[in-house]
Amino acid sequence: MMATDISDVLFGTPAPLLSRVNLGVLKHDEVNLVVHGHEPTLSSLIVRVCYEPEMIEYAKSKGAKGINLTGVCCTSNETMMRQGIPSAGNDLNQELCVMTGAVEAMIVDVQRIMQSLSDRAPKFHTKFITTSPKVKITGATHIEFTEHEELNIARDIVKIAIDNYPNRKQVQIPSAVSDLIPGFSHEYIRYMLGGYYRGSFRPLNDAVMSGRLRGVAGVVGCNNPRTTQDAGHNYIVKELLKNDVLVVQTGCGALANGKYGLLMGEAALEYAGPGLREVCEAIGIPPVLHMGSCVDNTRILTVLAEMATEGGLGEDISDIPGVGIAPEWMSEKALAIGAYFAASGAYVLFGVSSPIANSEEVEKS
Ligand code: SF4
Structure with a gap:
């Protein structure tokens, strides 16, 4: 942080x-x-x-x-x-x-x-x-x-x-390229939700309380060579969007879905459920927000803390209908970040396999 x-x-x-x-x-x-x-x-x-x-x-x-x-x-x-x-x-x-x-x-x-x-x-x-x-x-x-x-x-x-x-000798550049909109700091999200003088996370909480949004998910973390590159990120995010969950991403996860056009406003029309689509259209945001590099996951924690402070959804981060998911994680840093999120009260899911799975004792603790 x-x-x-x-x-x-x-x-x-x-x-x-x-x-x-x-x-x-x-x-x-x-x-x-x-x-x-x-x-x-x-x-x-x-x-x-x-x-x-x-x-x-x-x-x-x-x-x-x-x-x-x-x-x-x-x-x-x-x-x-x-x-x-x-x-x-x-x-x-x-x-x-x-x-x-x-x-x-x-x-x-x-x-x-x-x-x-x-x-x-x-x-x-x-x-x-x-x-x-x-x-x-x-x-x-x-x-x-x-x-x-x-x-x-x-x-x-x-x-x-x-x-x-x-x-240079032989050059072969694939033509694959997509537009994306990065740079949604929590300061900017607050501004988008209420402007310079009335910036607040109230509209986001209201959208959850009225049922238009079912929650917020941070889908973050690495690629892992043990699984098809980007497939986990892409599948999970599309399912979340379909179910009216606003997604925020950082690190390689954000770049993964950027390649599929999910970090553009148009993605709301194609992938979002009706509630999420309405929220995205009203605020003018893509359904998947790029919040920075993987060391910037704390920006997501700040959003959760702001939502808890705003009131109406509970007293603590653990009361917010939110989840942190690292579907293709592989670095020690991802584990450290996951531990920080879990200790802050967030619900955390890690994909692929665990490098400590062979030690029952370490895994338990
Ligand atoms: S730790 Fe490396 S591989 Fe993992 S999200 Fe960050 S940049 Fe990507």
């Missing part, structure tokens, strides 16, 4: 904007950079550098039409919800991006970086660049990010990508 608040202080509180997601955001005729990991510090500077006229001219001097910055995983969620930078997809898209042969550089910070990328990347001409002192991978180029020389480091990295453009 502190990390989310401090990120908002440093980089701005997100508000809805239009962006795109899936491998089709990569471009045939531009230098493609992919930022990957979980931290917005370096990536927000890379965004800035990619728009510098000298840098764009430099890319043109190498035969490209421009610079195309994209991302995967939650660094991508960070740059997408604040700067509208398109996302090449979620966790299990990281190797697929490289295998298009169109990625000049993949720049990673921390968490969920597949070590296999250092073997994979050179085969598809991609420069694989690690930037955090916590993540050094054999075979990768390590350019450590330090706050004192931040812009120069970002420029060096973008130049490496541009210099690599003429080395």
Whole structure:
């Protein structure tokens, strides 16, 4: 929760904007950079550098039409919800991006970086660049990010990508791409529900009390290679929408359903039950709200706390008809977040299998 608040202080509180997601955001005729990991510090500077006229001219001097910055995983969620930078997809898209042969550089910070990328990347001409002192991978180029020389480091990295453009060989970019609207911070949801002077969660509580909404679900978390990518997220969310449940998403789950167009207003017409559809049309929101990266799940807790404080549904988070679901989780962080939600009183469900299932004692506790 502190990390989310401090990120908002440093980089701005997100508000809805239009962006795109899936491998089709990569471009045939531009230098493609992919930022990957979980931290917005370096990536927000890379965004800035990619728009510098000298840098764009430099890319043109190498035969490209421009610079195309994209991302995967939650660094991508960070740059997408604040700067509208398109996302090449979620966790299990990281190797697929490289295998298009169109990625000049993949720049990673921390968490969920597949070590296999250092073997994979050179085969598809991609420069694989690690930037955090916590993540050094054999075979990768390590350019450590330090706050004192931040812009120069970002420029060096973008130049490496541009210099690599003429080395492209066979390129195959899938055409799949969808629009999505990320950036629903709890501050913005409050504003949407009542405006600047009368912002409140009352309309949401009223919608639940009148039966138009049956509840709120946070469908969050990772991809898991033990199950078909995105299938769990997609199935559960469509069932919830059909049953008049407003869905909020973060992390790879949000990107999963973004690929299927569920994070657009039009999805209410196609998938939502009559009550949810009415609420979405009245407020002007999609039936599935993107609330940030996976470290931003605390934004969802804040919504639940605000609903409890508003009154009418009970005294505590445990009284709210809400659920937190991680259908394809796999990281330790997902477990920690799930524990935080359960301890806060939320009903929590985890999908796939449990890595501690063999220890009866640990599982019980
Ligand atoms: S949701 Fe899971 S896989 Fe996706 S970025 Fe977050 S921790 Fe990584």
